[in-house]
Amino acid sequence: MHQLAEPAFAEIEIKKSRFLGQLFPLHSRAEAREQLLKIRAAHPNAVHVCWALVCAGESGLDDDGEPSGTAAKPMYNVLVHKDVTNVLAVVVRYWGGIKLGAGGLTRAYGQAISEAFKIATLVAVESMSEIEIEVGFADESQVRRTLDKYAGEVNHVSYTETAQMQASIKQKDVTAVIAELTDVLKGQVNIRTGDELKLS
DSSP, rough: EOOOOEEEEEEEETTTTTEEEEEEESHHHHHHHHHHHHHHHTTTTOOOEEEEEETTOOOOOOOTSTTTSSSSSHHHHHHHHTTTTTTEEEEEEEEOOOOOOOHHHHHHHHHHHHHHHOOOOOEOOOOEEEEEEEEEEGGGHHHHHHHHHHHHHEEEEEEESEEEEEEEEEGHHHHHHHHHHHHHHTTTTTTEEEHHHHHH
């Protein structure tokens, strides 16, 4: 699975219609809405602004007036084929006066996004793991320092007789983080990983 390092753009012309293929890295439907508002404002004379969104739990498609299935679906198929996530694909169409037919539209919209991918920079998505760390209050700062070292993130902390910290870290760093915390805290720490959390 990959995601975009930065936006990418390409333009194709078919029978005098211009298709502007655009790819944007983002992480929510709300971000996608904002981006689409900007694009529509930048292209007031475009006849269609079609889009396909793939991000965690928030995918979506819109043909924006083109015949159903001829615009967003072929764009979405390119995203799936490229194995990308957290991406908004947009094609802005300027009408050229010649009808392309359903097959022509399907090819044009898919091709516009494929062309944008040719210049896009993709980066691998790192798998994250959830861990729960229980320590004495005095050791919380040491846990935070260790997590920072591995670019981990503290999602939640609750306090009872101890500090219970829920954190996200890269899957590949889980073993190293557990070993380091056990060492620096001389065993005075309880750590549960994703699989154990699911069982509890």
